[in-house]
Amino acid sequence: MTTCLVIDESSIVAKVAARILTGIDLTTVGAESVAGAARLLAEPGAAAPVLVLVSASLQNTTVDASVRALxxxxxxxxxxxxVSLVESNLGTMTRAKRAGADGFIFRPFDRASLLEWVGPFVQAATPVAA
Known part of the structure; x- marks a missing residue:
């Protein structure tokens, strides 16, 4: 099973995403900050994620700093x-892309919209079994 890391200031977002993504065989772990995510990933046995969903509105950081750190x-x-956004913001989106983001999702999301947004990235990131 592959891993998705959700970094969001709201634990509810991580729980909802985990419930949805489990349906497509993604194990989901959540953190409230990039530093918290690094601590989770440093734990023994922690799997490197193939997908990271990171909030553009994390406290005490900017979206581009978060993406660069990742x-x-x-x-x-x-x-x-x-990058998870509440609304389209060209400046935020441009900074995130320049920092290395692959794409965007918009909140609030439901099952259909989240799966539509992450589907192509999960398929591209999942290693093909030999």
Missing amino acids: RADPRTAKAKIL
Whole structure:
């Protein structure tokens, strides 16, 4: 089973995403900050995620700093990173893309919209079995 890391200031978002993504065989772990995510991934037996959903509105950081930190960490450097936004904001989206984000999802999301957004990234990131 592959892993998705959800970094969001709301634990409810991580729980809802986990419930939805379990249906497509993604194990989901959640953290409220990039630093918290790094601590989770440093635990023995923690799997490197193939997909990271990171909130654009994390406290005490900017979206581009969050994405750069994820790209700098060897455990998340190759993961597909989707930035979670509440509304379209061209400036935020541009900064996130320049920092290394692969795409975006919009909140609030439901099962259909989340699966539609993450589907192509999960397929692209999942290793093919030999």
